Amino acid sequence: MATTRTTSRTTSRPANRSAARPTARATAQTDHDEAAVKAEIRVPLAEVRKPIYASVGAADLAVAKLLALPTTTTSEVRRLSDRVGSLPVQAARVPTQVGTAVRALPATVTSQISDLQDRATQLYNTFASRGERRVASIRRSPSTAEAEQRTRTAVSQTRAARTSTRRAAEAVGRAVVDAAPEK
Known part of the structure; x- marks a missing residue:
């Protein structure tokens, strides 16, 4: 049976999606x-691609930040040198600032938690958009077109070599059979 x-x-999805x-x-x-x-x-393919684009976008941003590091390092060293002179004045204000911060902590934490998911979603979407633009630029680049052409040529040559090897092996097999003495 x-x-x-x-x-x-x-x-189900929120109404703002496709x-x-x-x-x-x-x-x-x-x-x-x-x-x-x-x-x-x-x-939908867009749902599958988005995490990949987001990871490409995050990596692209990391590379951009690393490339900018030498210039930002110099300016940051100057900024920190300027702040060192004002440290004694700032240290005198710390006890009052800590008390104020502790009293405001519950409200601060609540507002930060409610804002965190929106910020994370916005950052994810930004990474995905950046990654999609980077992938599109890589696809359009001349070096990608050249690599694609070379790959096609290599595949074609490999197929031709495979075919000629197979035919040679078949010819050798036939020659061995033909050369073998008949009983």
Whole structure:
């Protein structure tokens, strides 16, 4: 006795996202003590690409910051040298500032926690946009086109070598069979 059950599901999303939604459909069929399950999951490519773009964008920003490090280091050293002179004045204010900060801590923490998710989402989207632009620029670059052409040439040459090797092996096989004495 076989029983079949199909389940379909569309994941819900906030209204501000695109109309394409991930869907899942599963079919389970049981027959005595065995079960066969088939699943089909459809996810928009934009949803799959976004984390990759975000990681590329974060790496691109890190590289940009590292490249800017020599110039920012010089200006930061000057800024810190200027601040060293004002340290005694700032140290005298610390006890009052600490008391004020401690009293304001609950309200500060609450506002920071509520703001944190929005900032994280905004940063993620910024990284994804930056990564998408970087990937697009890499795709359009002349060096990428050249590498693509060289790869196609190498694949073509490899296929040709494989074909000629196979034909040579077949010819050797036929020659061996032809040269073998008949009994």
